[in-house]
Amino acid sequence: MKASVGGYARATDLRHALDLLAAGDGSARILAGGQSLIAALNMRLSTGDLLIDINRIDALKGITCDGSRLRIGALTRHAEIAVDPLVARHAPLLRKATDVIAHAAIRNRGTIGGAVAHADPAAEFPACVLALDGIIHVEGPDGARDIPAADFFVDVFETTIAPDEILTAISLPVAEPDERQVIHEFGRRSGDYALAGVCLVRRAAGHRIVCISVATRPELATAAMARLDAGDPDGAVAALEEALDPPSDTQATAAYRRHLAGVMLRRAVADITGETA
Numbered sequence: 483m484k485a486s487v488g489g490y491a492r493a494t495d496l497r498h499a500l501d502l503l504a505a506g507d508g509s510a511r512i513l514a515g516g517q518s519l520i521a522a523l524n525m526r527l528s529t530g531d532l533l534i535d536i537n538r539i540d541a542l543k544g545i546t547c548d549g550s551r552l553r554i555g556a557l558t559r560h561a562e563i564a565v566d567p568l569v570a571r572h573a574p575l576l577r578k579a580t581d582v583i584a585h586a587a588i589r590n591r592g593t594i595g596g597a598v599a600h601a602d603p604a605a606e607f608p609a610c611v612l613a614l615d616g617i618i619h620v621e622g623p624d625g626a627r628d629i630p631a632a633d634f635f636v637d638v639f640e641t642t643i644a645p646d647e648i649l650t651a652i653s654l655p656v657a658e659p660d661e662r663q664v665i666h667e668f669g670r671r672s673g674d675y676a677l678a679g680v681c682l683v684r685r686a687a688g689h690r691i692v693c694i695s696v697a698t699r700p701e702l703a704t705a706a707m708a709r710l711d712a713g714d715p716d717g718a719v720a721a722l723e724e725a726l727d728p729p730s731d732t733q734a735t736a737a738y739r740r741h742l743a744g745v746m747l748r749r750a751v752a753d754i755t756g757e758t759a
């Protein structure tokens with residue numbers, strides 16, 4: 483089936499894109515890599531939208547570091563994140579995540595801004611950005627807003643970004659010298675969305691855990707984090723499994739996803755401690 487769209491406009495700069503979005507009066511959609519949006523349009527899950535192509539906006543591209551924060555432009559492709567030396571040094575979790583996101587063709591087009599704005603609870607980057615305590619930078623008709631990742635994700639495909647705003651960048655604190663960042667997930671085949679996954683970060687202030695594919699949005703697993711801070715990995719796994727209420731679907735039952743999340747946390751802990759799970 484072919485997509486049913488209400489038009490196409492290529493924005494020349496951010497101001498132009500915001501004006502087009504405002505003129506669309508609620509029926510305009512930002513087109514970034516198109517790897518989720520075009521699929522949804524082709525399946526007629528979404529119809530009639532004016533597509534605003536932001537791919538030529540240079541202000542949304544590039545990765546910079548000011549010493550304390552890493553800033554990644556919304557249009558940065560997954561494939562660029564995979565090989566960028568600043569990402570590898572300051573946010574290795576994102577680099578590791580690119581190993582398990584989809585296939586090369588999708589990573590060549592998909593953008594981090596699109597992945598975070600799309601807010602799929604099965605996607606890796608939203609979970610990583612929350613695990614790293616990132617900030618999502620957006621711009622709208624009234625100016626710029628900085629939204630902590632903890633306040634950004636609301637529900638499946640739902641965020642606190644307003645319909646007339648554009649996600650411009652994501653920023654993250656640079657990793658501390660002894661910080662560890664790992665991602666472990668389980669999928670049926672290479673490139674599939676995970677049935678369950680875990681992002682684990684260990685910093686001086688404590689552990690941060692965010693799961694993938696087991697809830698309606700990325701959330702901090704606070705009870706499990708407290709058990710890991712107390713040096714109790716078994717308690718952390720039990721607390722995680724106790725707290726989760728995953729969906730059952732054709733891919734996996736709730737019980738299986740819950741079990742997998744526990745196994746992935748065990749592997750993640752073993753990874754950062756150098757022990758075997």
Ligand SMILES: Cc1cc2nc3c(=O)[nH]c(=O)nc-3n(C[C@H](O)[C@H](O)[C@H](O)COP(=O)(O)OP(=O)(O)OC[C@H]3O[C@@H](n4cnc5c(N)ncnc54)[C@H](O)[C@@H]3O)c2cc1C
Pocket residue numbers: 511512513514515516517518519520521556582583584585588591592593594595596597599600604605606607647648649650673674675676
């Ligand atoms: C077969 C397949 C397998 C995949 N597997 C995985 C996987 O394993 N893991 C994973 O994480 N992802 C996976 N993806 C999704 C992929 O990573 C997408 O690229 C990503 O989710 C969306 O990024 P995009 O740039 O393509 O966004 P688009 O598809 O262009 O946009 C997605 C949504 O975000 C909005 N949007 C985009 N950019 C902005 C912005 N800057 N500001 C405001 N709104 C914006 C759009 O309007 C749209 O609603 C898969 C996709 C496919 C087709």
